[in-house]
Amino acid sequence: MRLSRKNLRKFFFTRKSRWLEVDAQEWRRIKAFKETPFFNVQSGSYSPYWKHNAKLIQATSSGGNSSGAVTVEVSGESGFYITPSNKTSISKITSSLARSVREGRLGRQVTAWSTYPRPVMTSYGNAYDFVMNSVGEHPPLPGAIPFPLTSKNVRQCFNGWSGREGTGHVLIAYYLLSLVMKQVPLTVRPLRILEIGPGSGNLASLFLHYFPGTRITLVDLPETLQLSFLYLRSLFPHLNFVLPNEVTAERLMTADVVFLTPDQIQFIPDGSVDISMNVHSFQEMLMPQIATYFTLLERVTCSDGYVLVVNRSEKMPNPEETSINGIGRVRFAEYPWVETWTDMMYVTSPFHLWVQTNDVMIKLVRV
Numbered sequence: 001m002r003l004s005r006k007n008l009r010k011f012f013f014t015r016k017s018r019w020l021e022v023d024a025q026e027w028r029r030i031k032a033f034k035e036t037p038f039f040n041v042q043s044g045s046y047s048p049y050w051k052h053n054a055k056l057i058q059a060t061s062s063g064g065n066s067s068g069a070v071t072v073e074v075s076g077e078s079g080f081y082i083t084p085s086n087k088t089s090i091s092k093i094t095s096s097l098a099r100s101v102r103e104g105r106l107g108r109q110v111t112a113w114s115t116y117p118r119p120v121m122t123s124y125g126n127a128y129d130f131v132m133n134s135v136g137e138h139p140p141l142p143g144a145i146p147f148p149l150t151s152k153n154v155r156q157c158f159n160g161w162s163g164r165e166g167t168g169h170v171l172i173a174y175y176l177l178s179l180v181m182k183q184v185p186l187t188v189r190p191l192r193i194l195e196i197g198p199g200s201g202n203l204a205s206l207f208l209h210y211f212p213g214t215r216i217t218l219v220d221l222p223e224t225l226q227l228s229f230l231y232l233r234s235l236f237p238h239l240n241f242v243l244p245n246e247v248t249a250e251r252l253m254t255a256d257v258v259f260l261t262p263d264q265i266q267f268i269p270d271g272s273v274d275i276s277m278n279v280h281s282f283q284e285m286l287m288p289q290i291a292t293y294f295t296l297l298e299r300v301t302c303s304d305g306y307v308l309v310v311n312r313s314e315k316m317p318n319p320e321e322t323s324i325n326g327i328g329r330v331r332f333a334e335y336p337w338v339e340t341w342t343d344m345m346y347v348t349s350p351f352h353l354w355v356q357t358n359d360v361m362i363k364l365v366r367v
Contacts, residue, residue: 017075018082027070038244045262053078054223081169081200124168125151127354173202194273197281201228271302283311313359332361341365
């Protein structure tokens with residue numbers, strides 16, 4: 001990043017802007033993708049919520065360096081969960097203070113589950129510590145690596161292998177991974193994973209790092225896919241990535257990470273996925289769109305596979321949505337769940353109870 005006055009101001013104070021170092025060839029691939037029809041999906045894939053937020057996502061290059069890498073600035077609002085890179089000590093202090101203000105932690109420290117009733121909110125770090133302190137024994141990560149059971153351990157661990165900060169969204173990703181690890185035999189064979197609406201790709205990055213050989217298909221709007229591609233590519237330059245405009249039948253089955261738009265979900269073979277996931281994105285869709293994705297989940301998840309869905313218990317549509325044919329609330333319990341699926345877990349997320357006022361449901365089923 002060039003240390004101009006403008007960039008210094010962004011470096012210290014901007015929440016929704018991040019810098020990534022990627023190979024110049026990877027940046028050219030994104031530019032080529034954006035010039036193809038694959039970058040313009042059918043309008044039916046966008047809920048009114050996403051018609052607005054997709055326009056806010058940007059990725060621009062600020063030039064390359066002698067090593068052939070390009071510095072890319074990415075920004076956005078919803079779906080934008082890219083973590084900051086390593087910072088100077090001064091910037092870390094600034095970032096910590098800003099995070100404290102956003103999370104309402106200045107002058108208050110919650111110390112126990114029973115100390116405060118809701119709706120008092122605490123930090124993502126405290127929430128992680130509270131929840132993981134109650135889980136008891138936890139399976140280790142592959143290689144007999146102890147699972148990080150405190151937010152401090154997560155930040156050290158994540159920073160150690162990614163070179164980036166362990167933000168609240170990273171803590172959520174580790175928390176969800178911990179739930180899956182307790183229910184699903186993840187080391188039986190190389191995993192085949194589908195994630196619908198991955199955002200920047202934090203949860204996908206954990207599977208790719210801790211479970212070598214994992215193959216992941218990520219389905220999202222093209223504006224968001226450019227974020228997850230650039231972010232995950234910066235973390236895993238050695239893996240084979242395929243963008244929507246590069247998909248072939250062979251590459252779909254052999255690539256480590258495949259990116260598809262909603263218009264391409266028919267390319268995913270039947271019964272080809274071990275774990276299908278959706279975290280925090282069905283809640284921003286309308287019910288017809290959710291139904292389309294449940295049809296996909298039922299078709300592509302293998303007969304001994306699993307489906308993880310994590311979304312708000314209820315979403316009240318915004319005024320633009322309610323004006324469309326009188327659309328009402330979207331409720332988690334009313335998703336088109338498949339009767340033959342077996343519940344492994346169906347709970348209100350204790351993690352989210354501590355950081356937001358809207359209840360979030362976690363449902364893990366076996367197909």
